[in-house]
Amino acid sequence: MSTAGITVPGAEPRVPVSRPSFWRAPFSARVWGETMHLTLNLFVGILGFIHVVVFVALGIGLTPLFLMGLPLIGATVMACRGWGTLERGRAKALMGEVVGKPAPFRQKTPGFTGWVKSSLADGSGWRAALYLVLMLPWGIFTFAMAVATWAVTLAMITYPLTQPLYREADMPGALLRGDGPHAPGDDVYLAGFGTVTLVFAVGVVLLFLTPQIIRGLAWVDRTMVRGLLGPAFLSRQVEELKVSRGAAVDTAASDMRRIERDLHDGAQARLVSLAMDLGLAKEKMNSDPDAAQRMVVEAHNEVKLALRELRDLARGIHPAVLTDRGLDAALSAVAAKCTVPVTVTVDLPRRPSAPVEQVAYYTVSELLTNVSKHSGATSATVRVWVENDRLTLEVADDGHGGADPAHGTGLAGLVERVRSVDGTLAVDSPKGRGTRVKVTLP
Known part of the structure; x- marks a missing residue:
C-alpha cells in the first residue's frame, strides 16, 4: 500500500x-x-x-x-x-x-x-x-x-x-x-x-x-x-460522540476480559494449588514433620510467584513507572524490551492527563510490539511532542512496510483505543520503505 x-x-x-x-x-x-x-x-x-x-x-x-x-x-x-x-x-x-x-x-x-x-x-x-x-x-x-x-x-x-x-x-x-x-x-x-x-x-x-x-x-x-x-457540525459531533462512546465501551470490555483471563489462568490457579499444598502440609504436620516442612517451603515459593504474577498484572493495568516517573521513563522502559534498537525522544512541557498518558503508553507499547514481530526492521524511533495543543507521538521503523489498519486486529485495536479519548491515528506504510504511525491525543 x-x-x-x-x-x-x-x-x-x-x-x-x-x-x-x-x-x-x-x-x-x-x-x-x-x-x-x-x-x-x-x-x-x-x-x-x-x-x-x-x-x-x-x-x-x-x-x-x-x-x-x-x-x-x-x-x-x-x-x-x-x-x-x-x-x-x-x-x-x-x-x-x-x-x-x-x-x-x-x-x-x-x-x-x-x-x-x-x-x-x-x-x-x-x-x-x-x-x-x-x-x-x-x-x-x-x-x-x-x-x-x-x-x-x-x-x-x-x-x-x-x-x-x-x-x-x-x-x-x-x-x-x-x-x-x-x-x-x-x-x-x-x-x-x-x-x-x-x-x-x-x-x-x-x-x-x-x-x-x-x-x-x-x-x-x-x-x-x-x-x-x-x-452539519452538531450532527457530526453527535456521531463522533457515539463512535467514541462505543470505542470506550469496547476497549473497557476487552481489558476486563484480558484481566479476567490472566487472573483465571495465572494467579488464581497458582493460589488454588497453594491452598492444596498447605492443606497437605497441615495433615503431615504431626506424622511427617520433615515432609510438611518441605511442602511449606514449596508453598512459600508459590506465594512469591503468585505475588510476582499479580504485580505483573497490576503493572499491565497501569505501569508503576508511568505513575511514578512519567511518560519519558515509561517509554524508555518499553523501548528497552524491543528486539530492535529504539531511539526515544520525549519533549513535553508538562505531564498530560492520566487517561491520555496511559493511552499514549499502550499505543507505543503495541506499536513497538508490532515492530518486533512483523516489521523486519533494524531500527526504530519514538518521538513525543506537543503540536497545536495536542500530544503528538510518532513511531517509525525502517522495515518492509505494507501495514494496513484495515487488515489485522493490532492496528484496529489501536484505532479503537485512540478513538476512546477523541484522538487521531494515521498510518503511512509504503511497501519496502518502512512504516510511520502518527497519533495525536488531546
Whole structure:
C-alpha cells in the first residue's frame, strides 16, 4: 500500500488531497480539474440560483392564497438536497475532494402535513439552497478568473508563434495602445525581438503562477462544499460522540476480559494449588514433620510467584513507572524490551492527563510490539511532542512496510483505543520503505 490514513473519531474521515509540486502544477491533472470545476461554477450558479429563488418566491406568493406555497417550498428544499449530492460528486470527480453525506432526511410526524413541516425545517436542505444562491456571484467570479488567467497566460506564451499573423492585417504585432492601423494617432504595438521575448518570458512566469491562483480559488470551493453540503457540525459531533462512546465501551470490555483471563489462568490457579499444598502440609504436620516442612517451603515459593504474577498484572493495568516517573521513563522502559534498537525522544512541557498518558503508553507499547514481530526492521524511533495543543507521538521503523489498519486486529485495536479519548491515528506504510504511525491525543 502507499498510504493508509485514519482519522478518528468520525464516521467518514477526510481524505487528504494530493498537491503537485510548484514546477509540475501547470501540467498536472489536479490543477486542470480544479480549473474545470471553477469554470462550471458559473453554469451551476445560474441554474441553482434560478431553482431556489424562483420556486421559493413562487411558494411564498402562493401561500396566502391557496396554501400550496409551503409544500412547494418544502419540495424545493428537498430538491436542493439532490443538488448537494450532484455537487459533492462534481467536487470529488474534478477536485478530488471527498465530503461526507449530511444526515438523512427524517420525517418527524406522519402524513403529508408532517412531511411539509419536516422538509421546511430540514437544515441540510436549506444549507444546500444557500450554497446554490452563493454559487451565482462566486461562479461569475471564478469563471472570469479561470478563463482570463489561462487565456492571458497561453496567449503570451504562444505570442512568438502568433505575432507573424498580425502582419497579414498590416500590423507589426498585437495592438497594445491606440486605435488601429487605419486610424490616426500614436499606436503602440508588441513588436520587435526584445518585446516579443519579454512577452514570452512573462507568459512563462504566469504559467507557474496561474496554478497557484487556481489552487486558492479551489480552496474556497472546497470550503463551501464541506461547510454547506457536508454533515452539519452538531450532527457530526453527535456521531463522533457515539463512535467514541462505543470505542470506550469496547476497549473497557476487552481489558476486563484480558484481566479476567490472566487472573483465571495465572494467579488464581497458582493460589488454588497453594491452598492444596498447605492443606497437605497441615495433615503431615504431626506424622511427617520433615515432609510438611518441605511442602511449606514449596508453598512459600508459590506465594512469591503468585505475588510476582499479580504485580505483573497490576503493572499491565497501569505501569508503576508511568505513575511514578512519567511518560519519558515509561517509554524508555518499553523501548528497552524491543528486539530492535529504539531511539526515544520525549519533549513535553508538562505531564498530560492520566487517561491520555496511559493511552499514549499502550499505543507505543503495541506499536513497538508490532515492530518486533512483523516489521523486519533494524531500527526504530519514538518521538513525543506537543503540536497545536495536542500530544503528538510518532513511531517509525525502517522495515518492509505494507501495514494496513484495515487488515489485522493490532492496528484496529489501536484505532479503537485512540478513538476512546477523541484522538487521531494515521498510518503511512509504503511497501519496502518502512512504516510511520502518527497519533495525536488531546
